[in-house]
Amino acid sequence: MLTLAGVGRSFGPKQALQDVSMKIDRGDFVCVVGASGSGKSTLLSIVAGLVAPTDGEVALDGVPVVGPGPERGLVCQSGAVYPWRTVERNIAFGLELLGLSRAERKARVDWYLAETGLTPFRHALPKQLSGGQRQRVAIARALACEPEVLLLDEPFGALDVQTKEDMQVFLRGVWQDTGTTVLMVTHDVEEAVFLSRRVIVLSSDPGRVAADVAVDLPDPRDLAVKRTPEFLALRAEVEDLVRAFHRSHV
Numbered sequence: 223m224l225t226l227a228g229v230g231r232s233f234g235p236k237q238a239l240q241d242v243s244m245k246i247d248r249g250d251f252v253c254v255v256g257a258s259g260s261g262k263s264t265l266l267s268i269v270a271g272l273v274a275p276t277d278g279e280v281a282l283d284g285v286p287v288v289g290p291g292p293e294r295g296l297v298c299q300s301g302a303v304y305p306w307r308t309v310e311r312n313i314a315f316g317l318e319l320l321g322l323s324r325a326e327r328k329a330r331v332d333w334y335l336a337e338t339g340l341t342p343f344r345h346a347l348p349k350q351l352s353g354g355q356r357q358r359v360a361i362a363r364a365l366a367c368e369p370e371v372l373l374l375d376e377p378f379g380a381l382d383v384q385t386k387e388d389m390q391v392f393l394r395g396v397w398q399d400t401g402t403t404v405l406m407v408t409h410d411v412e413e414a415v416f417l418s419r420r421v422i423v424l425s426s427d428p429g430r431v432a433a434d435v436a437v438d439l440p441d442p443r444d445l446a447v448k449r450t451p452e453f454l455a456l457r458a459e460v461e462d463l464v465r466a467f468h469r470s471h472v
């Protein structure tokens with residue numbers, strides 16, 4: 223279980239996050255939404271161990287987070303794949319750091335290439351891929367280390383609508399196949415409701431947990447669910463919450 227207890231972060235006089243507490247069960251899929259500047263990226267960076275909280279504590283299975291670690295894999299909007307490495311060598315990157323044997327590395331790389339639909343591109347360089355394919359490489363690279371928690375910061379933010387929907391379906395499938403816990407930040411409420419089982423809404427200035435909404439939609443899901451009254455009602459509810467907790471300070 224991932225636990226945040228009273229997490230706060232200020233940057234000089236600016237209080238970006240204040241008293242953020244949540245518990246995320248193993249295997250859950252949780253999205254954090256909120257207006258721009260509500261502290262979503264800061265929250266994810268704290269869980270990733272890249273930014274230290276000024277208050278409170280983050281722990282994974284009771285172990286305090288004090289820095290980055292292989293049990294928490296992070297993927298950002300830009301993906302940040304290594305341009306000089308082929309797809310398979312990008313996916314192998316973290317495995318080299320973990321010190322796995324050559325045979326174990328190959329088995330894992332093969333599995334995650336297949337899981338992410340990238341086997342035909344294993345020898346390609348990132349510049350030969352589309353934006354969506356590059357994000358698949360970044361996700362495959364994070365997953366190959368078999369993290370307990372996959373941390374995603376607006377991973378599809380730079381993609382066009384069709385590619386974004388393909389990637390949403392892809393990510394849900396990967397989540398179902400691997401059982402990884404996913405904590406994802408997005409400003410796209412439709413995406414959050416489609417993907418997750420729980421949506422946490424952050425207020426702005428300072429970023430606090432304003433709402434925690436359970437998404438009781440059927441599993442597995444396909445894109446058709448986006449047209450159902452249940453989906454549309456949840457989406458409207460979360461959009462209203464985002465707006466309400468943003469408007470309060472402008």
Ligand SMILES: Nc1ncnc2c1ncn2[C@@H]1O[C@H](COP(=O)(O)OP(=O)(O)OP(=O)(O)O)[C@@H](O)[C@H]1O
Pocket residue numbers: 233236238256257258259260261262263264265409
């Ligand atoms: N390194 C930093 N130095 C100073 N201020 C920062 C720093 N990082 C974040 N902030 C401030 O903290 C607040 C939260 O920023 P953050 O990027 O976490 O928000 P966000 O919800 O992810 O925004 P967006 O949706 O626009 O990406 C903002 O007011 C931002 O200016």
